[in-house]
Amino acid sequence: MSKAKPLKMANAGEEKLCLDSEPPKNFEGGPETKPTKSKQAKPEAKVKIALVSCGTEYGGVQPAFEEAAAKVNAEFIYPEIDIKSLDTIGKDFGIEAASGDLRLMMARAQAVVRGETIADGVFVTTCFRCAEAAIVRNEVRRYIHQKSNIPVISYSFTEQTDAVTLYTRFEALTTIAKRRHLLAREVQHGITAGIDSGSTTTKAVIMKDNKIIGIGWGPTNEVLDSAEKALVQALEMAKIDRSEIQAMGTTGYGRYLVGEHYNADLIQEEITTNSKGAVYLADVQKGPATVIDIGGMDNKAISVEDGIPGMFTMGGICAGASGRFFETVAKRLNVDITELGDLAMKGLQENVKMNSYCIVFGTQSLVNSLAKGALPKDVAAAACRSVVEQIYQQQLQEVDVKEPVILVGGSSLIKGVPRELSNLLNVKVIVPENSHLIGAVGAALLASGFVEE
Amino acid sequence: MVKVFIYPTNSFILADLVTRAGHEPLVIMNQVREKVTSLSVDSPPLNITPEDPNLGLKYAAIEVPAGVRGRMSLMGPMVEEAEAGIIVEDTPADFGCSGCNRTNELVKYLARTNLDRSNVLEIRYPTNEDQMHDFVYTILEFLETLPTGSETKKGGDKK
Incomplete structure (x- = not known):
């Protein structure tokens, strides 16, 4: 077992263990100060x-x-x-x-x-x-x-x-x-942490010897505070001290801020970490796969071969095809977001016409349907259908859909979503365990490449 | 001397013929030169900024792609300035090309409607040597018949 590296906040001028490129200045969620020096001695070729x-x-x-x-x-x-x-x-x-x-x-x-x-x-x-x-x-x-x-x-x-x-x-x-070598990693070694600072929720996992031993998650409010809370939760569940963490990876919208704060070994965008986490959790690291990630604010469709993304698209303009729309629907139906999936499973989407191309129009459809006497369960089912239809129209036209189709992201936990996606694509849709943690798991998995042997 | 809009707007051969006939060719290269020599803007390679597609709204609506409106911000003023025009159809790529067919359609439409049709020559690109001679003679004859700038009428003035 390698020696654990105590986590600490990065200080100015301190070496930063990061293989990633410099974070952009003025990038949303990124550090406002100049990033600390990379450990790589030679500048990479462009x-x-x-x-x-x-x-x-x-x-x-x-x-x-x-x-x-x-x-x-x-x-x-x-x-x-x-x-x-x-x-x-x-x-x-x-x-x-x-x-x-x-x-x-x-x-x-x-x-x-x-x-x-x-x-x-x-x-x-x-x-x-x-x-x-x-x-x-x-x-x-x-x-x-x-x-x-x-x-x-x-x-x-x-x-x-x-x-x-x-x-x-x-x-x-x-x-x-x-950096294909980074993506080739299929097994997690040592004790590593992954933090996914998402637009809506912040997730953290602790992994040890290829197993998830700690999970933490909560809403993203103040980015660093939310990350700390999620990490503490995960550490408590894992029953380890943070000094035992040998490497850390961060991802998501707040990856730079969080990564700099914890002096993370890896700061990586979410397309890479999420696809890696998805194939890892679904146990399909070899061969083709399609990862569909419906997050809180955007969605992604990634065509994967041997765990490495080939083609991908990312939608984020309209909130009608993301978790935000489900939040709006749940609020209007007066159910908790965690109950929306079960409600949708009881309903029939065919009974309600809904188009969530725009969250405003989608909400309008929702209100009109309820006003006409539509049942909440049918509305919930129609909302799930509407979101997957938009992903089909906006994202899946741009990637080659190859089975297995792995649905991940927070919205995958709403049961009606995989059902409607499966019906729409006429394929079996896999929702792996901990499907909402793919980013954090992918970051922890990839960060284990930094664990010193 | 008459200001002659040419299409394709970057055709050196057409520009040369117009110049030889004593007129002024309006070519996109001049528009681009104006942009790239502007000291106040740094948006290489053409110094077209997000503001330029907005200027193109004068010629095309917001649902028209940004690339079309950006091109129109360069080509539209050329048509407005022109007193005559030469439009060559079915040209090979190395004769000249504006790159975007939607822009081609729009800029030719503008030329046809903005200029007096008698001052617009529309001709096909030659496919053999005989046609090539005719092509050059026809263009030169057309250029010789053009009125002076003060006599030229815009399409809107046509009786």
């Missing part, structure tokens, strides 16, 4: 992300893209192509797009797949609300994913897209591209 887009430089978002990439030590590269190929790429690739820049996207994707341009990852992005671009974006992303091992993400931008929106996505992309 991650090369091929930017395959319909012309971000015209959309007013290029600076935001550059800023987000720089914060994860990445740089954009632009695959070179023969301009003549733009006249034939439509037939060659299969989509005869009228827009020159969409043909350029196809040609650039081809250059990456053929190895004519060496890229660590690919970012496929087009204008939001453009139908032609949406078709090309989706097929280009799928083409790169199927024809290469290069991680790829896609995004549709507006002029309002800012660096903070992209940061988590880029962080995950660079982690997958450059």
Whole structure:
């Protein structure tokens, strides 16, 4: 057993045991002061992300893209192509797009797949609300994913897209591209802690020799205070002293603040930790899997192969497809959020028409249905259906759904949700034990790589 | 000398023909030059900021993608400034391209409605050598017939 590393708050100038890239300045939930020095002696080479887009430089978002990439030590590269190929790429690739820049996207994707341009990852992005671009974006992303091992993400931008929106996505992309060794870990060693400082709840776990021995969770109020409470709960359950913790990982919206506070070994975005935690808890670390994570404020769909994310999407614009909507529904139905699932299981979603595309419209549907005499149990079931329908429409179109489908996140505990997802996708949906703790478990698992042998 | 809007808006060949005929080609390169030499903005590579798609709202509604409105913030003023236009259809990529077909549709529409149609030449890109000669002669003839700037009418003035 390795020697335990006492947890303490990081002081200015103190070495920080963190393999992650520097947290962004002014990043929501991140530290306001300059981060402490990384232990890595040599600066890592920049991650090369091929930017395959319909012309971000015209959309007013290029600076935001550059800023987000720089914060994860990445740089954009632009695959070179023969301009003549733009006249034939439509037939060659299969989509005869009228827009020159969409043909350029196809040609650039081809250059990456053929190895004519060496890229660590690919970012496929087009204008939001453009139908032609949406078709090309989706097929280009799928083409790169199927024809290469290069991680790829896609995004549709507006002029309002800012660096903070992209940061988590880029962080995950660079982690997958450059730190696969980190993601290869399948067994937890020693005593490690994971804290998931989520938007709604803060979760903490203590793991020892590949078992969860302590759990703590509570609402996220003041970020550090909530993290401390969750950690204390977990330590009490584990019956260990915090000085016995050998390594710690943090994730979630407040990961930087919490990570810096506890001098965590690993500060990692939630796409990586949640997918890792999900396949670990569901015991499907080998082969393909699809992780659907419905959190308090956003949702994620992650296509996983051998526990490593391949494609992923992250939705967070509308609260209608997250735990927030369930909170609103529970409040209106005058039931505790923990009882909403059981209520939904008694109802039939077909009896109530509800569209939670927007939380305001969803609530309106809810109120109208109740006013017309709908039964609360049917409303609860319809709310579950509405959320999974939106995830299906917004997220699952962007990833290849491969079984097993693992549903995680706090909303997975609402029983009606896995039922409706299973009905919608016509597949068996796995909800592993402790499905709400995936982030904390993933962080504790990955942090065990820092336990000194 | 007449200000001539050309489409594709970045076609060097068209710009050269217009210049040789003694007129002023309105090309997107000039618009971009204005943007990138602006000292007050730092938004590389084109210095298009989130404000520019907002300026594009003059030509397209908010539901039109940001990339279209950003492009229109550059191309729209060109059409407004133009007194004549040359639109070449079915061009290969290396002749010139604005990248976005929605923008192409909109900017051509603006040119057709904003300018006197008699001052707009619409011509197909040549596919063989004979057509190529005709293509050049037709454009030069059109440019020779253009009135001086003061005589040119905008589409809205057309009787």
